[in-house]
Amino acid sequence: MSDKKISAAPSWLGLSDDRKQFLFLPERAEVVRRIFELAIGGMGSYAIANYLDERKVPTFTNSESWDHTSIDYMLRNRATYGEYQPKSFAGGHKKGIPSGPPISDYYPAVIDRKTFETAQIARRQNLANRGRKGNDLANIFAGLAKCAYCGHELIFHRVANVQVLACDQVLNGKGCTRTAWTYEDFEITVLPFLAHPALVERAQGDRKVKLVELADKIANLPTSQEPYAVRVDISVLLKGIIAEMVVHSAGIVSNPRLPSASITKDVRGRFLEIRLWDGPLEKCICIS
Ligand SMILES: [Zn+2]
Structure with a gap:
């Protein structure tokens, strides 16, 4: 780095007293890493801001609460993995326009480039998914569950004020089975299955650690002081654990029905199959 004084540092970095060097701040770096992890786990910037507020994670400014725009800015900022893009402010450009090639290893990196790129893919998917915005982390299985009969994704939806998948x-009114699974019932079928001691027992190493963590979060969910944050944690864990989730909402036999037929909820014999990592598909049956 040159002898020139630095005028400003990204919010997660500090500046040395002589303003000639960036400082790596481990606590802030940890927060940035968590933000990327949550984004990769499927959370949008609003949800991440709420999560950090609920956890009382201090902001990087004087502000008391996290702002989704600054989180979004951070998630798009290549300075997080150390890259600096020189800019020209000629012609009165307020934000500047890129001038010359980017310089790598300019800032102390708080994440690696692969994490950054993975987060960009996740961000685009989040933005494309309607209904993820805001406080509502109603569906912790978003993007995970698919229909056994046609392979399409299961979507969170309200039918006569009841939340269903x-x-x-x-x-979309294109047929398929016209069956749905009450969301609450779906969750109380799947979560105990995933937290089952036998499942945890079979796993090894890192996988076991993750399953134990998941089981622990699930067990604490009903009494938690911060259910939203725990649901976020569970959602992130699920995305790392579940490789496939096939939902048979009409049971073994399915008869395609006319797009105009009404949607039947909670059909007897409904079940789902779950594959953890590269394991086998395991059958999970709803007992109600
Ligand atoms: Zn379908």
């Missing part, structure tokens, strides 16, 4: 094709 239903096949995308059903909701």
Whole structure:
């Protein structure tokens, strides 16, 4: 780095007293890493801001609460992995326009480039998914569950004020089974299955650690003081654990129905299959 004084540092870095060097601040770096992890786990910037507020994580400014725009800015900022893009402010450009090639290893990196790129893919998917915005982390299985009959994603939806999971094709009026699974019932079927000691027992190493962590979060969920934050944690863990989730909302036999038929909820014999990592598909049956 040159002898020139630095005028400003990214919010997660500090400046040395002589303003000639950036300082790596481990606590802030940890927060940035967490933000990327949550984004990769499927959370949008609003949800991440709420999560950090709920956890009382101090902001990097004087502000008392996290702002989704600054989180979004951070998630798009290549300075997080150390890259600096020189800019020209000629012609009165307020934000500046890129001038010359980017310089790598300019800032102390708080994440690696691969994490950054993975987060960009996740961000685009988050933005494309309607209904993820805001406080509502109602569906912790978003992006995970798919229809056994047509392969389309199961979408969170309200039918007569009841929250359900239903096949995308059903909701788009394109047929499929016209069946849905009450969301609450779905969650109380799947979560105990995933927290089952036998499942945890079979896993090894890192996988076991993750399953134990998941089981612990699930067990604490009903009494938690901060259920939203715990649900976020569970959602992030699920995305790392579940490789496939196939939902048979109409049971073994499914008869495609006319797009005009009403949606039937909670069909007897409904079940789902779950594959953890590269393991086998395991059957999870709803007992109600
Ligand atoms: Zn379907």
